Amino acid sequence: MHAEVLVVGGGPIGTVAARCAAEAGASVLLVDRRDSIDRVSCCTGLVSHRTLVMLGVSKDSVLHEIRRITVHAPDGKRLDLAADHSKAVVIDRIRLERELHDLARAAGVEVRLGTEAVAASDDSIVLDGADGQQDVTASAIIGADGPSSRVAEWFGLPHPENIIRAAQAVIETAQSVPTDRVEIFLGDRFAPGFFAWAVPEASDRLRVGLGATPPLEPTEYLDRLLETEFGSCRVLARSGGVVPVSPTTRSAVGSTFLVGDAAGQVKPLSGGGLYPGSLCARIAGRIAAEVALSEPSRDGTAAAYESEWRSAIGREVAFGRAIRRISGMLSDRELSAAIAACDDPALLSFLAEHADIDRLHRLPDELATQPLLWGKILRLLPRMVNREIADLPDRSSVVSVPPASL
Ligand SMILES: Cc1cc2nc3c(=O)[nH]c(=O)nc-3n(C[C@H](O)[C@H](O)[C@H](O)COP(=O)(O)OP(=O)(O)OC[C@H]3O[C@@H](n4cnc5c(N)ncnc54)[C@H](O)[C@@H]3O)c2cc1C
The missing domain is CATH 3.30.9.10 (D-Amino Acid Oxidase, subunit A, domain 2)
Known part of the structure; x- marks a missing residue:
């Protein structure tokens, strides 16, 4: 059997990639080893409103809107942030996946559940399903089979390291x-x-x-x-x-593309993968269809995919990784002190209104427009600054900044 695009993994991200490839004109086969969509991966289901748009779904899976967040510090103190509008939603993941599968089928994707990709050779993937094993050739392959992706292994691509x-x-x-x-x-x-x-x-x-x-x-x-x-x-x-919690160093080779958790396309601070994954799935689906439909097949598509998705989510990934690195260096006592320093009505109201769970990298720019908050933010920095300086190899060339001078 031949498919123009074969998608291995019918989780949310593979399903979006398959739908986008079909909408771009390719014949698409999507396989998932689960025999029922109701058996979903572990997920908390907290996403932004934007994520539903990026997934291309309705609000049918939404259980609640989230407006408030309580942060418990290591020392037991708590911070309460409340926005005057909905900041996120909690979803029913089974309903979400059912809708995604319906949309994929409606776009013309052939969906086969209970079908596992079990091996690969140079030009085909072996599928094991209800009717036994079958060799499938494909002009483009999308590996959306999660963080332990077999597609990655078969095509010499790395798994997410972190x-x-x-x-x-x-x-x-x-x-x-x-x-x-x-x-x-x-x-x-x-x-x-x-x-x-x-x-x-x-x-x-x-x-x-x-x-x-x-x-x-x-x-x-x-x-x-x-x-x-x-x-x-x-x-x-x-x-x-x-x-x-960070992307793979390579996510494509030839006409094989990894997407979603398989490529580590997540937000490093929260591990949330539905927004960045669906953004990258749209890119993967479109590029896979272009590869499949072009005659003769084009060179450079792997590089084009890498560069397009990395520029789409790269700033958020870099910001999230930097904050993870800094917060990972703080002791519980220092973290409690930093959280206590945030306990200021103006700062809390700013964070509640402006923090965007998909685009935290924009927060510093937003802060730059609020000079009245600069002093409050600087109060948070001394310990972090000193930690960063302590990490440098030659301390003699660096002057430590005493907290009182900030
Ligand atoms: C505890 C937890 C909480 C989370 N909470 C959130 C959250 O609140 N918000 C958020 O945005 N993200 C959250 N995430 C992350 C989110 O669940 C993932 O980013 C998302 O599921 C990635 O989707 P995916 O389609 O790439 O992979 P998956 O959902 O893992 O889907 C991969 C699919 O591939 C199939 N598969 C695997 N191997 C094969 C094979 N060889 N052949 C055929 N099929 C195969 C599997 O059956 C599976 O259906 C959470 C993750 C965890 C673990």
């Missing part, structure tokens, strides 16, 4: 919880190297989870978090997964 292991539980709460508020827990005692969260699924149900840097085991931290912060709650379900 990963977090995440664990999540859905819990039933004894009392009702606000459905417009997300809670974040920071510090080594909650989630070393990442953060923990509680996101409302219903007025009596929370998705509580966290990430931890390997080799730490996130389930141990999750058990502790549930016990200390949500003691009287009943655990309804548990799940876990791998979250890439």
